[in-house]
Amino acid sequence: MNTQIVDHREPLEVHQHAVFRALLQAMSRPGSIQPLPQINLSADPQASSQEHLTNLLDCLFDQEVNYCLAAPDAALSAQIHERWDAQMVAVEQADFLLVPAGNSHGQLERLKRGTPDFPDQGASVVYQVKSFATGGITPHLTGPGIKESAQPSINGLESEELEALRQVNSEFPLGVDVICISLSGELLCIPRSTRIGDE
Numbered sequence: 001m002n003t004q005i006v007d008h009r010e011p012l013e014v015h016q017h018a019v020f021r022a023l024l025q026a027m028s029r030p031g032s033i034q035p036l037p038q039i040n041l042s043a044d045p046q047a048s049s050q051e052h053l054t055n056l057l058d059c060l061f062d063q064e065v066n067y068c069l070a071a072p073d074a075a076l077s078a079q080i081h082e083r084w085d086a087q088m089v090a091v092e093q094a095d096f097l098l099v100p101a102g103n104s105h106g107q108l109e110r111l112k113r114g115t116p117d118f119p120d121q122g123a124s125v126v127y128q129v130k131s132f133a134t135g136g137i138t139p140h141l142t143g144p145g146i147k148e149s150a151q152p153s154i155n156g157l158e159s160e161e162l163e164a165l166r167q168v169n170s171e172f173p174l175g176v177d178v179i180c181i182s183l184s185g186e187l188l189c190i191p192r193s194t195r196i197g198d199e
Contacts, residue, residue: 020059023179026187030194031141031150033132036185052185053100053128054079060096060124061086068094070104100128102156108164111176119173122192125165127180130156132188137162140197141190149197152188154180166196 018037026034036052061067061084068091069077076098080086091097091110104125114122130136136155139162142148157180169175175192182188190196 015055016058019055022187023056023059023189026179026189027177027191029145030143030190031146031152031188033152034187036181036187038185048185049128049183052181052183053126054083055185056126056179056181056187057084060126063087065095066093067096067098068107070097070099070107071101073100076100094123097123097125098128099125102127102129102161103158104161104164106164108161108168108176111168113168113171113174113176116174119175119192122174122176124177124179127157127161127178129154129180129182131182131184132180132186139190141194142197143194145191146194154188162196165190169194169196 015037022034022036026032036055057080061080063085065084065086066089067080067086068089077088080088091107092112094111097104097107097111108125111123111125112121114120132153133155134153136153137157137159138151138153141150141152165176165178169192172193177192178190180188180190
């Protein structure tokens with residue numbers, strides 16, 4: 001007898017689970033590029049890039065989350081408050097630092113990095129970058145989840161950010177995790193366990 005499994009969840013919930021799986025895949029395979037599932041995106045590329053970011057933050061933000069913006073953005077702040085009721089705090093206290101333009105302006109070094117007993121209390125950084133097409137900066141990544149090495153191309157991330165990240169994550173397990181999301185809705189992650197070599 002054929003038995004059909006019916007998924008009774010709402011389409012939005014199914015979509016959010018798919019986004020979360022893509023994020024887990026990107027985090028467990030540093031340097032790999034994972035596409036986000038596409039659903040009801042705007043025809044306007046700028047609007048759709050904002051929808052990709054919103055879909056990602058749906059998996060990360062709630063009213064118990066603290067965050068900071070690398071640069072003032074009234075529209076994004078209003079959306080975060082209305083959609084998730086997350087609290088904006090000083091960068092030193094933030095669970096997440098949002099960097100929409102690929103430059104944290106030196107704020108990585110001020111983020112919390114966890115403690116030896118609770119390294120998971122370190123912050124996460126979300127960069128919105130242009131793309132992962134060839135022609136961007138190409139960090140040499142090694143570490144858990146990477147077979148030998150990975151060298152992705154990241155367009156729209158300042159090279160100074162990689163050097164700052166290398167310093168911030170030099171005392172593993174302390175450090176910060178990085179999530180890069182492209183304008184077209186692809187993810188690339190660099191967790192604190194990943195070592196960053198020269199380009």
